[in-house]
Amino acid sequence: MNILQKLSEAIQQGDDRLAASATQKAIEQQLQAAEILNNGLIAGMDIIGQRFRDMEIFLPDVLMAARAMHAGMDVLKPLLLQAGVESRGKIILGTVKGDLHDIGKNLVAIMLKGAGFEIFDLGVDVEAGRFIDAAVKEKASIIGLSALLTTTMPAMKEIIDLLKERGLSDQIKIIVGGAPLSQESANTMGANSYAKDAASAVETIKAMMV
Amino acid sequence: MKPTLHFLSDSLAQQIIDEAFHTLCTLGIEIQDNTLLSLLAERGATVKKESSRVIFTEDIINNALKDVPSTFCLYDIHGHQTHDFSHANVHFTPGSSALHITDKEGIKRKPMTADYIQYVKLMTRMDHIASQSTAFVPDDVNEQIADSYRLYLSLMFGSKPVVTGTFSEKSFDIMKSMQIVIRGSEVALAEKPLTIFTCCPNTPFKWTDETITVLTACAKASIPIELVSVPMTGFISPVTLAGTLILHTVENLSGLILSQIVNPGTPVLYGGCASVYDMRHSTMSMGAVESMMLACGSAQIGQTLGLPTQAYIALSDSAHLDAQAGMETGMGAVMAATAGISNISGPGIHDFLNSFSLEKLILDNESCAMALRAAKGIEPKEDFPAIPLFEELLKETHLLISDHTRRHFKKEILFPGPVIDRSNSLTRTASPPTLMERAHSEVRRHLHAYEAPALAEDKRQELMRLMKAEAARHGQEHLPNFSDTE
Structure with missing residues (x-):
């Protein structure tokens, strides 16, 4: 060996x-x-x-x-x-505004780091603009949004809309996840991808980076 | 601490036993066997020859209770122990003798040899169901060989012990011979039992020559018996649960006496199939909560008498693999396991004992796992003092990779198979698989992974020779071809 x-x-x-x-x-x-x-x-x-x-x-x-x-x-x-070897990619992660849950988001962060990605974890209750500002600053190509509550899911759409307003939706992709979400709700809000759990988040993000 | 479900106070259990003694010594039992009547008369029983009724004495009952073993074990075809009926150990076995099979489309039809072989193959992979039963009756062989043929297939394709039965002495003889082929001799078979034969009195208060023949033959060969009284509340037993338990106790004790008179020391499970008779639908409801209470109550009587026990429970009346089937089976499984019933007969069966489903067997295997887990109770494992672990939790914010978690999570928490829906992936797709689809997928997976037990070729050939001869005796020259089973 x-x-x-x-x-x-x-x-x-x-x-x-x-x-x-x-x-x-x-x-x-x-x-x-x-x-x-x-x-x-x-x-x-x-x-x-x-x-x-x-x-x-x-x-x-x-x-x-x-x-x-x-x-x-x-x-x-x-x-x-x-x-000068770069990481697999830079990812901005956070739980959206109004939502304080972070266990799922932390698992995703651990597994993405384990898979060789560079993670910028903004924490919980994060304002829409902060996600985009961080992505621009760190030159990250993916933002991962987490929500546990159905009441905070609309905050995900606000971030997606704001990204479009700023003309960045071609450079920065959005992946969403969390207990109340589904592929259908991700499609409805206009997210680029959806991950049902931490393991599939890694695989989905790998595919998004290609 | 093992949880223990009791439906009877100690005093009520004893009162039921006392009343059963009194009934046996006053009203007695009809026994259609002259040899047994003579043996009982020699021991002081009053025998009324014109009615074949026997009035017992307390000594006869107590002597039988002294002679019957308080426990015994079962062994698979390789001679490895699979069951130990001591210490309120709990085991599951599939329900038995269904006349139909329910396929994956939910359609009931007559089962064939291919269905039975698939069932036996599945049973080799059901980790939480300890024994096979002769679960349903293949319709593509002469009905007179149906009992021996089912045992034959169980021994050819399976390895676990078999709960079985028959009503004919000739059929019993061939079934005993098959077991001797596996073990090598009658003595070796008695030392390591491979089967349990179900013996049912004819409720109320009667053993006919048909039912007693097999009980006698089993006792002579020291083959274990499960005594299964089948009262129905308000129909052929009192409508009250305590009253039905008295009748049940009378009938089971009578069978126990007969087995010990023929051969003291014959292993016996104190069993039962007491049920509610539903007076709205004229059905024997095994899924009724009172039937489950009767199963647990009769087992408590058996335990009070110091015997290993059996009951028909953990099954369903529902015609489909639906929520009712899951509810009745799961509820029964947990009740039976926590009541400490030694051998619980039911998984796989539904539709009032009429039909067997391979997909239900897969689901029920998970119900059995959950019930067995519940019966283990909650035990402390490195939980005191608690503060060091709580400090770790506060520091790390989770315990997912704590040494404590990694030491205990696989033993403390039951992880069910894929038929149990715990995965987001199942619920988040546009058309998630149904329970039947998940169960059928597992049926296919297990059948694909089946490995035949290593039964010596000379034993296989001898089993085949015995079965062919038995079939020929009943006019069936050719048995179904095994190659048609997939």
Whole structure:
């Protein structure tokens, strides 16, 4: 088993110490930062994501893998910066105005980070304009909106409308999620995508980045 | 602490038993078997030959209760233990003897050999249903071989022990021979029972020569018996639940005495199929709450007598796989499991015991899992003191990757199969799959994943030889071809 396979295994086992040491060994073996990221860390997370979708493993297993991914990323980050390797993409996340629920949104953030995305989490009860301002500032191409309440769902449409008003809807895409939402309601409000849970959010955002 | 559901106070349970003793020693039971009548007379019973009625003595009843084992075990075709009926352990078995099968379109039809084989294959994969039953009667064989043929298919394609039955001595003989093929000898079969035979008195207060023949044959071979009195409230038993339980106790005790007189130590499940007779619809309602109470109440009587128990419960009257079917089956399963019934007969059956559904079996397997989980109760596991974990929760804002969570979540929380709708993906699509569609998908998945139990080829050949000879004896030269089963 080569070092990248070992790194992938460490991620799948959710072993953060092993992931960090395997990443360090890969660096010592003069492997390229992009290769370590894609064929070690992200490869392991991809397997975990598939096994979760297939209902072979449980959410704690995914989150442990994400934690191991972070441990590897902490070791790899200086090399990535030095090599100019970019993240998979920048995502603005937040719970919309009037809604204080953040458990689902936090899970999405953890899993997106685990999948190699750069996350800017604006927290809860976020004004419409802040999402767009943050996306412009960070040059993010996707905004993820979360809501738990049917009463706060209209705030999602306000953000989508504001994005159109500012003429940014071609550059910045909107993905929505949360308990009261469905594909149908996402379509109605004009969102680009909908994710039913944290795992599918990762897959949907990967597809949106293509 | 295991939760325990009781419908009878200790004093009422004892009063019912005392009244049953009094009835046996005063009114007695009709027994259409001269050998047994003689044996009972030798032991001090009063036998009225003209009516075949036996008036028992308390000594006869108490001696039988001393002789009957307080527990026993069952073993699969490989000889591995699958059931231990001690300590109020709970097991599920499918309901039995339906004459129809309900297909995935909800249409009832006569079942064929192919349906039965699919059922047996499914049963190898139902983790929460410990034994097979001879669940329904294939219509493509001579009805005189239907009992032995069902056991034959169960042994050829399945591995779990079988709850079965028959009304003919010749049929019993062939069914015993099949079991001896599996075990190697009659002694080995007695040491490791493979089947339980259902034996029903003819309510009220009678054992006919047909029903007693098999009870006697089982006892002689030390094959376990489940005694299943079948009273119906207000029709062939008192309309009151306590009154029906007295009659039920009288009939079950009579069967217990007969089994122990033939062969002391014969393993017995104190069973029952007491039901409400619905006087609006003239139906025997097994889904009625009072039928479930009678099942639990009769089991409590059995437990008071120190016996392992059985009951028909966790089934439904509904003609369809619908909300009523789920409600009646699930409710019965939880009641039966928390009442500590040793062998619960019901899953898969619906439509007043008339029809069996493979899709319902899949759903019921989940009901059984939930009931078994409920019966385990709530036990502390690293929960005291609580503050360290609460501090972790406040610090991390969730406990999803806490060591405590990861140590316990798979054992503490039951994760049902895909037939149970807990996933957003099912409810958020334009046309989510129905319960029947989900269940049928699981039927297909399990059948695809079926692996035949490793039964030695010489045993398979001997079982086939026995079955073919039995079929030929009843004029059926050819048995249905197994290759038609998929």
